[in-house]
Amino acid sequence: MSKKQTNFSKRLTPAKIALLYAVFAALWIMASGYLLSFMHGDPLFQHRIEIVKGLVFVGVTSYLLYWTLKGWRGSFNNGGMTRYGDITPPKTARLIVLFILLALLVPLLGFALVRIASLPERMLWLSVGAFFVIVVLSVLLLQFWYQQQCTYRFAQEAHSAAALAESEARFRALFNQAAVGVAQVNTLTGEFVRVNRKYCQMVGYSPAEMMTMTCQAITDPADLPINLSHIDALKTGALREFSIEKRYIHKNGQSVWVELTVSPMWEPGGDPDYHIAVVHDISGRKRMEEERQESQQFFRKIVSRLPGVVYQFCLRPDGSSCFPFASEAIRDIYRVSPEAVRDDAASVFAILHPDDYDGIVASIDASARGLTPWRYEYRVKFDDGTVRWLFGNALPQREADGSVLWHGFITDITERKNIEAKIRRMTNLYAALSQCNQAIVRCATETELFPQICRDAVQFGGMKMAWIGLVDPDSHWLQCAASFGDGVDYLDDIRISTDADSPFGQGPTGIALREDQPYWCQDFMHDPSTGPWHEQGRRYGWAASASLPLHQNGAVIGAFTMYSDVLNAFDDAERTLLLEMTMDIDYALNNFVQEAARKQMEAALCESEAFNVSVLDSLVQHIAVLDSDGVIVAVNKAWRQFAEDNGAPAGSLDSRGINYIRVCESAPHTIFGEEAAAGILAVLAGTMHTFSLEYPCHGPVERRWFVMHVSPLQGARRGVVIAHENITARKMAEESLKESEARFRVVFEQAAVGVAQVETASSRCIRINQKYCDILGYTREEMQGMAFIELTHPDDVAMDRRYKEQLNAGA
Secondary structure, eight states: OOHHHHHHHHHOOHHHHHHHHHHHHHHHHHHHHHHHHHHOOOHHHHHHHHHHHHHHHHHHHHHHHHHHHHHHHHHIIIIIBOTTSOBOOOGGGHHHHHHHHHHHHHHHHHHHHHHHHTOOHHHHHHHHHHHHHHHHHHHHHHHHHHHHHHHHHHHHHHHHHHHHHHHHHHHHHHHHHOSSEEEEEETTTOBEEEEOHHHHHHHTOOHHHHHTOBTTTTBOTTTHHHHHHHHHHHHHTSOSOEEEEEEEEOTTSOEEEEEEEEEESSOTTSOOOEEEEEEEEOHHHHHHHHHHHHHHHHHHHHHHHSSEEEEEEEEOTTSOEEEEEEOTTHHHHTSOOTGGGSSOOHHHHTTBOHHHHHHHHHHHHHHHHHTOOEEEEEEEEOTTSOEEEEEEEEEEEEOTTSOEEEEEEEEEOHHHHHHHHHHHHHHHHHHHHHHHHHHHHHOOSHHHHHHHHHHHHHHTTOOSEEEEEEEOTTTOBEEEEEEEETTGGGGGGOOOBOOTTSGGGOSHHHHHHHHTSOEEESOTTTOGGGGGGHHHHHHHTOOEEEEEEEEETTEEEEEEEEEESSTTOOOHHHHHHHHHHHHHHHHHHHHHHHHHHHHHHHHHHHHOHHHHHHHHHHOSSEEEEEETTSBEEEEOHHHHHHHHHTTOOGGGSSOTTOBHHHHHHTSSSHHHHHHHHHHHHHHHHTSOSOEEEEEEOOOSSOOOEEEEEEEEOOSSSOEEEEEEEEOHHHHHHHHHHHHHHHHHHHHHHHOSSOOEEEOTTTOBEEEEOHHHHHHHTOOHHHHTTOBGGGGSOGGGHHHHHHHHHHHHTTO
C-alpha cells in the first residue's frame, strides 16, 4: 500500500463515510427542492416530483452504497484491515466522486433546460426519464467497471498471497535449518513466539516446551541483569541492536555459553512488540579460553616458584629494547613491574651498575650478532645504594622484522657471590696471617716488621689500605709508624688522640686505643664515628674498617687499622683471624723487647762479672754458664726461681757444679735431652756457632714450651751460655693457628660450593675440594696439577684470561 492510500485510509473510516452520505443526501434534496419550486409553482406537482425524486435517490444511492461496501468488505475479508482497525479503501474509491457528479448534475441540468427553454411539462417528465436512464446506465457501467477492478485486484492479491506463502515457506525452511539458534521473542513479556531447531538443541528443550517459557527463565541469573538492561535500551531506542556473550541454563542443568545478537522487528519510533534473537554456541571457544587461562595460571604458578625471573627480551633494529614478557619475579630482581618494561626497557638499563654497563651492552650486541647464547654475571645498583649480583642466561632468535628476541632466565646470585667473596677473603686472610708469621720470624725490629705487616694485609689480605700507629706516651697522640695501600696520603695530616675528652679521640681508632677493644666498623660511610673521614672514604672506596689495639708487655702501645672495600667485611671468622694476627704482632713486640733486653745483658756480661750476674738476674730467661766440660759455673735468678718453682731441693737451687750435659742425656724426654746434649757439645767443640732447640716442659697443671739457646762464651775462657726462654705463648698461638688452619681445611673440604686453590703463574690446581671434583666429574688425583684453563668451557676461555690478567694486575 502506498503512503497516499495509507493516509487516505486513516482519514476515511465507516463513520466518516456515513456522515458524507448524509451530508450529500441533504444537500441534494435541498438543492433539487429549491430548483423544483423555482421551475414549477403547482404544489401538487411539486409533491409528486419530490416523492419520485426521493424514491429514485434512495434506490440509486442504496444500490451504489451496497456495491461500495461490498467491495470494502471483500477487501476486509482478504486481510484489508489496517493496523489501526479501519477498513482499507479499494482502489475504486474514485467511483464515489463520479457517482455524486452524475446523480447531482444530470437532473439539475434537465431541470435547468426545462426552466430556461420554457419547454412543456412533458419535457420535464422526459428530462426526469432521461435522468433515470442516465443514472441506471451509469450505475450499470460503473458496476461493470468496478467488478473488473475488483477481479483484477483480487487476482493480484491472490498472486501476492501465493508469493508470500512461497517466501514464508522458504523463510520457515531457512529459519528451522539455520546453523545458529533463531527465535522470535515478545519484547514486552520475554515469551518465545517462534524458535528453530538449533535453538532448542542448545538449551535441551522441545519447541513445545519453549513456547511455554520465557528467555529470562533459561538465562543464567548472573547474566540476567545485563541482558535486561540491553533489552530496556532496545525498547527506548537507545540501541537498534546489540550483541552480548551470556550463559543459558540447559535442561540438564549445565551452563551453555552463547553469543546473542538481538534486532527489533518494529520500525524506528514505533511501539516495541517483537524482536529476533540469534544465538551462536560458543561453549567450545569458552572452554578453550578457560583451558588457556588454566594453562597460563599453571605456567605463572610454576614461574612464580622459580628463584628468578623468566623473561623475553627484544632488541629492535633501531636499538630500542623492551621485555615483551616478564614474570612477577622481576619486581624483586629489578624492582620494576612487568607492565613498566613491556614497551621500553630503559628503566632496567638505568639501574645497571656503572662498572658493568658497558660489558652488559657489549655482551648483548655480541649475542645478537652471532645469535649465540647470552650468559653474563653483572650487578645492579638501586637508588637506595643496594647492590645485587645477577646471572642472566638466554637464547636468541631472529624475528621477521629484524629484531632479536631472547628467551631466558635471570636469577639473583648475590648470596653465592657473597660466599665466594667470603671464601676469597678468608683465603686472603690466611695468606696474610702466614706472611705475617714469616715476617715476625724474619724481622728483628719494629721498623722492619710494621711495613711488612701493612703490605701483607693489603697484598695478601685483600684490604684497601692498612696502617700502624704508635701512641706517644707524653702527648697521647697517635703517630703513624707504617702504612700501605690506597689513601695513605690522608695519614699525613691525621690527628688521633687517646683522650676521651678530645674531639680527635672519638673515631674508631681512638675508641679502640682508649677502651683496649677492637672496633669493627662494618659500614664506614654511614657510621657516625667515621663522620670526619667520609670524604676520604668516598674518594678511596672504603666500605668497612677495623681498628685493633697493639700491646707490648700487656700495655696498649698503638693500633693496627685496616680498610676494606666490602660492606660488612668482618664476620666472626675474619675477626678471629685478624685477632690472631694481632696476637702474633703482640708476641713479636714482646719478643723485640726481650731480644733487646737479652742483647743488652750479653753486652753487659762482657764488661764485668758482677754486672753480668746482675744482668743475668734481670733477664727473664733461665740462663746458665757452662765450662768446657759442661759443668754449670753460674746461673741467674730466673734459673733458680724456676728450679724452686718446680720442686728442686733448697740446696740445689744454684745448680752450680752439676754437669748439665749429663743431665740432658738422662732427661725423661730422651730425644730432646740427647739433642740438647749434642748441641751443647757441638758449640763447645766449635763445630756450631750457636744452637737452639725448642722442647716441651709440661708441668702437672699446665703445658709449657721452652727454647734453649746455646752460644759460646766470649773471651779466653772456653764455655757456653745457655738460655732457656719460655715460648709457651707463642706455641699456644701456633697451635691455635694450626687449629684454625684445620678448621679452614674442614670448611674447604665440606663447602657447599666448589673451591680450588690455583697457582697464579701456571694456572695449575694446587688444592681442590671434593665438591669441585663432583661438579666437574674428575677425581682429585686427575685434577691435581691440571691447568685451570683446561676445565673452562671454550666460550668462556677469553673471559677467564681477561679476569686472570686483571687479577695479576691487581685490578
